[in-house]
Amino acid sequence: MQEEKRTRSNKSRTDATRAALMKAARDLFSQKGYAETSTPEVVKAAGVTRGALYHHFEDKVDLFRAIVTEEYQKVAAEITASAKDDPKDAIDALRQGSRGFLAAMKDHGRVRIMLLDGPAVLGRAEIDRIDRETSADALRLGLEDAMEAKQMKTLPVQALTVQLSALFDRSALAISEGEDRDAHLEILDAIFETLA
Structure with missing residues (x-):
């Protein structure tokens, strides 16, 4: 005892x-x-x-990797939580997810850790692995759902996930530097529409 x-x-x-x-x-x-x-x-x-x-x-890099991973997990949780209302379809779910991502990335420290220092310190391959294991899978699954529901043209899903993920990251960086969040959401919504 x-x-x-x-x-x-x-x-x-x-x-x-x-x-x-x-x-x-x-x-x-x-x-x-x-x-x-x-x-x-x-x-x-x-x-x-x-x-x-x-x-x-093990060292400072190992500590930083743990912080980066935790930040990606928090973003994934915020994306999931952003789907408060039942999406009316797969495209609406992608839209809600994009809003959740940009809301999660309002934290300037998070942007610095995940999008600036993360790739510089850990390398692109390690960041991509962390992203895949935490949040990118949600985007890929959302795109697969939209394709299966015939709400989006069938495209190579992995390549599309990579490209959209990069677009989301660039939007988050731009917004963190003062650009208009609504303008970026308008573009993201339009991209989802053009993929239909």
Whole structure:
């Protein structure tokens, strides 16, 4: 009984330490960027030791990868949550998803982490893998649904997913720099219509 309590307590401390490191790193990466953030800053902001950092993460890149992955997961959750109303059809579901994506990307720190520093630090292949495992699959499935429902012409779905995903990312970057969100949504809606 005592051993079980100690194990739970150790796990709680471990989870709390990891969460503190992730929060501190996320805040610093989003404010300063990857290159300008040092591991001593992360450790200090988290209120833990340097040894604790390296217990949880191999190095700064490993910590950053965990932050990027968490950001992609949060975006995927926000896209899913954006479908509050039952979409009237597959194209409407894609429209709702695009609004959910752009709403999730309102966070300038998220844009910096996912779209600017992410590819520079981890490389395009690693970012694409993280994207596929978290959110790009939702876009691909939505496109497949629209094609199967004959609401969209049949096209190579993987290539279309890659191209639309790049378009969404560029829109998020432009909006984060002050461009009109509604103008970008109008274009995205028009693209979905032209694919019909």
